[in-house]
Amino acid sequence: MAKAKIAVNGYGTIGKRVADAVKAQDDMEVVGVSKTKPNYEASVAHRLGYDIYTLAENVEAFEKAGMPAAGTIEEMLEKSDLVVDCTPGGIGEKNKPMYEKVGIKAIWQGGESHTISDFSFNAESNYEQAVGRDLTRVVSCNTTALCRAISAIDRELEVNKVRVSLTRRAVDPNEIKKGPVDAIVLNPVKLPSHHGPDVRSVLPHINITTAATKVPTTLMHVHTVNMDVNKDCTAEDVKNIFGSQSRIRLIGDGITSTAEIIEYARDIGRPRHDMWELCIWSESITVTEKELYFFHAVHQESIVVPENVDAIRAMMELESDGSKSIEKTNKAIGLSNK
Template sequence: MVKVGVVGYGTIGQRLADGVALQKDMELIGIADVAPTLPVLALKEKGMPYNFYLALSENKEKLEKFGIPISGNLEDLIKKCDIILDATNAGIGAKNKKLYEKYGKKAIFQGGEKTEIADVFFHGYANFEKGLGKQFLKLTSCNTTGLIRTVDALDREIGIDNVIITIVRRVADPGDYHRGLTNALKVDKVPNHQAVDLMLVMPHVKATGTLVHTPVTHGHFITVAAKPKKTVTKEAVVEIFKKHPRIRVVKIEDGFLGNASIFKFGRDLGHPRGDLYEVFTWEETITVFDDRIIYSIHIPQESVTIPETIDGIRAAMKMQLDRLEAVSLTNKYLNIKNINY
């Protein structure tokens, strides 16, 4: 049983803790954070199902004020674990890495950290083997994670030469205020980091693309123009996507009108927080135009990286050596059912 700790109990950390707790071959030792944040207070109201470790000792009185039991400090958690999932704010993980090295522990960092923090820039489906036995892995960002799922699925079946991507990026997570109130679009320079990151994980595929920040919170929207290495039909592309457990093919005509429809669908399913682990593609957006495969995908940014992070545990700890065996177990325990409409 692999012992796992989660450091940083925010948007991603909450979901990582829940995801690890569902794995039958892993044990969640506890979570660490610095203060009685709203997620920590919610954890208290739920009966403290996870042991809490305080990463900032001067805040002890603040935790005690709310009656939150403290199981120890950050180093206490690290010493008890085989591997740490670091979901802290960008830059904090690099500081924490020194502690992980001090105790000889493995760690997986989220997409906000710089790529050089880790031995491998990791994706469960695209380069699982490169993560085997490594001490430090870094996940791709939410957009890049979902993008690579689709490009990798096509590449393994028909081969992909290059991709051109356009990203309409949500400006903040639901509940975040740090972006302010805005009524504007903001354009990034070409190429966007998702295209660059895709090439780091899949160096045999050329990629470029644009990114536009938009003042919404429920998911990113990506359009991909992929150049295949052999002729393919729309029907074949649809079937490739339908076979992938972490890609769901839906239809506009069935009521999946956009990001809000998909977010509501997750809540209607009764998923905690309305989370969805899959990326969604609309069948009506999939087409073959001249020498390009065109399709659009929805990225549920709060939860999409959770399966690949758990894949990373399996790779780093060498729990499974085979890529498909590893991702299948992650999918099974997360109850990813491979349902399409």
């Protein structure tokens, strides 16, 4: 079968990882990636062998910088079956008419609103509903984390209610112009943060409220989760449920911080220290009368990456069974939580 031809529009934190993950699969290939500036990231993309496309007005700047563009973004789209839009939040919306004009399937990220595609995706939660779709949004890192944990528990114990307090990393490690540097910011002040409604865009039957703050760190987000379920269970039952999920990693061995999780990712040789799995602290799992509590950490730069690959596979009808796609994606990128 011919490989699905994928364009990655926006080669930043998410786009560079999506491109590498697509490249690792045997049923899809990267046609090209796009950048607006011929900077160090473009230079690395060149070295990695990606064709770089850019805005028509920037083609000359790439030429001058000694990394000639392969063409314009529109030309990249013309050669592709599906575009993964990884541009900054809000730009994806502006790109939609261009995708419609070319008649290409499109995936957006969590920085765009649900209405951009009227369908929001998480592989563990609703893969089958994405099969054959033309437009999809992969929900944000925090929402992906919550969907993974909630779906796993909901299937076994029926979730009744979820309350989450999120401590969000301020910016990604390479961002030098944003903060906070010395503050805890209520983000937003009013409840709920966008994550609760976002979870409901994937799992509409879940009663969830979320509140979020931002703190001066770049590595990961941390959530304090409180969940009511309908069935009796023990902490051991919950650990077993989470332990059976390929994209959830139970954390122990003395790790009490995001810094140590990232060090662990480095030690096990993960590319760019990526931790694609949702990291749940095993010892934090506590159950009192059908009420669960636990802490988990989210590597914002990478958790949505395997989800994008699965969304492509569903939309391109390369695999109709979600669990088979998840297994295939995991294997190709080297995701093993053992």
